[in-house]
Amino acid sequence: MNILIDENMPYAAELFSKLGTVTAKAGRTLTTEDLIDVDALMIRSVTKVDEALLEKANKLKFVGTATAGTDHVDAELLASKGIFFTAAPGCNKVGVAEYVISALLVLSQQQGFSIADRKVGIVGAGQVGSYLSKCLSALSIQHLLCDPLKQAEGDTREFHPLQTLIAECDVLTFHTPLTKNGEHPTHHLMGDAEIAALKPGSILINAARGPVVSNDALKAALKTQQLTAVLDVFEFEPEVDMELLPMLAFATPHVAGYGLEGKARGTTMIYNSYCEFLGNQEEKVEAASLLPIAPIPKVSLSKPWDESDLMALCQLIYDVRRDDAEFRRAMADVEQQRASFDRLRKNYWDRREYSAITVAGEAAFGLESLANLGFTVEE
Numbered sequence: 379m380n381i382l383i384d385e386n387m388p389y390a391a392e393l394f395s396k397l398g399t400v401t402a403k404a405g406r407t408l409t410t411e412d413l414i415d416v417d418a419l420m421i422r423s424v425t426k427v428d429e430a431l432l433e434k435a436n437k438l439k440f441v442g443t444a445t446a447g448t449d450h451v452d453a454e455l456l457a458s459k460g461i462f463f464t465a466a467p468g469c470n471k472v473g474v475a476e477y478v479i480s481a482l483l484v485l486s487q488q489q490g491f492s493i494a495d496r497k498v499g500i501v502g503a504g505q506v507g508s509y510l511s512k513c514l515s516a517l518s519i520q521h522l523l524c525d526p527l528k529q530a531e532g533d534t535r536e537f538h539p540l541q542t543l544i545a546e547c548d549v550l551t552f553h554t555p556l557t558k559n560g561e562h563p564t565h566h567l568m569g570d571a572e573i574a575a576l577k578p579g580s581i582l583i584n585a586a587r588g589p590v591v592s593n594d595a596l597k598a599a600l601k602t603q604q605l606t607a608v609l610d611v612f613e614f615e616p617e618v619d620m621e622l623l624p625m626l627a628f629a630t631p632h633v634a635g636y637g638l639e640g641k642a643r644g645t646t647m648i649y650n651s652y653c654e655f656l657g658n659q660e661e662k663v664e665a666a667s668l669l670p671i672a673p674i675p676k677v678s679l680s681k682p683w684d685e686s687d688l689m690a691l692c693q694l695i696y697d698v699r700r701d702d703a704e705f706r707r708a709m710a711d712v713e714q715q716r717a718s719f720d721r722l723r724k725n726y727w728d729r730r731e732y733s734a735i736t737v738a739g740e741a742a743f744g745l746e747s748l749a750n751l752g753f754t755v756e757e
């Protein structure tokens with residue numbers, strides 16, 4: 379069995395080599411020649427699976443993407459060729475939510491507001507949006523959901539039109555797939571008119587796909603409006619608009635969901651799916667079994683936590699400024715930008731999720747809300 383994997387897929391080489399001969403390559407530059415005699419292809423979001431890539435794929439029977447988004451894969455084409463396709467829904471929802479929380483906490487400190495006073499609009503209430511909603515509820519942060527597709531499916535949560543979120547919310551955070559067709563396409567969901575209608579002082583966060591927010595519209599607005607923008611994804615990535623970059627409060631190279639837990643989940647989800655495909659159930663693994671202990675595995679509270687304690691706790695896991703600073707340093711070398719974008723992603727640090735830390739203390743110190751936020755707690 380020949381298995382081709384993206385070289386930027388933690389745990390994949392060890393796992394898949396139990397099932398066949400593994401070759402690891404850079405996903406962004408895969409060609410159809412790379413697929414000759416390959417039985418299974420394991421990718422990330424940077425590999426476009428289309429007619430051109432599949433042209434010489436003479437043995438391909440399985441494609442797995444260790445990602446939540448699937449806009450890089452022509453799933454209909456795979457189905458028409460009888461090639462099984464699987465993704466990793468929800469694998470990195472925790473990482474993305476913790477990215478948003480970090481951005482909000484740091485901005486609250488920089489701009490001098492309390493997160494408890496902000497109303498957040500979540501656009502896209504799927505895996506990431508719903509998990510983020512749970513986290514915001516844990517922190518008693520008011521928020522509104524927009525997801526016309528879920529609403530039409532009969533999801534019983536309260537949903538609002540995008541226009542309502544734009545008019546009422548202080549923070550708008552995007553967690554939709556990238557779609558160009560259908561009743562609710564997300565390509566340029568935030569264009570000139572939508573961005574212009576944001577409340578003065580609004581915060582816009584895009585950790586979905588770059589083209590959900592129009593680059594030109596955002597740039598124009600940042601020149602004239604009182605607006606803070608946080609981008610983890612870029613309309614033309616790995617190209618980064620060097621006029622836009624300095625206008626952003628935080629900018630990161632598509633790593634919002636890059637926690638170690640999330641990557642382990644992504645890899646094991648497609649690995650387990652491939653085991654099932656091969657009828658080899660006994661080789662399946664649990665993502666948690668692959669993870670090392672966190673560098674600071676336990677902390678103790680001596681009093682009920684307040685917002686600055688919360689910030690300290692959350693920063694033990696993730697502070698968006700770390701990735702932002704490294705990204706800006708790397709992007710400064712304009713010649714190397716595309717390569718640096720992928721290098722930062724390939725050599726990403728071992729970021730963890732809140733659950734990797736146990737917070738000890740008395741129940742009266744607010745342990746329940748920390749548990750709801752994702753921390754492991756101990757009374």
Ligand SMILES: NC(=O)c1ccc[n+]([C@@H]2O[C@H](COP(=O)([O-])OP(=O)(O)OC[C@H]3O[C@@H](n4cnc5c(N)ncnc54)[C@H](O)[C@@H]3O)[C@@H](O)[C@H]2O)c1
Nearest residue numbers: 446447502504505506525527553554555562585586634635
């Ligand atoms: N930056 C990152 O590292 C990162 C990580 C994970 C996911 N993502 C991106 O975020 C997206 C969301 O991830 P997810 O796991 O929650 O996916 P998901 O499929 O579980 O949820 C997406 C939700 O968006 C909704 N939606 C679709 N069109 C919409 C519209 N026009 N308006 C409002 N809602 C709409 C869908 O109904 C769905 O509920 C992914 O498709 C992916 O592109 C990025």
Ligand SMILES: O=C(O)[C@H](O)[C@H](O)COP(=O)(O)O
Nearest residue numbers: 422423424445446447470635
């Ligand atoms: O959709 C996702 O899951 C993420 O956006 C994506 O996986 C980010 O990481 P990448 O696959 O590009 O390495």
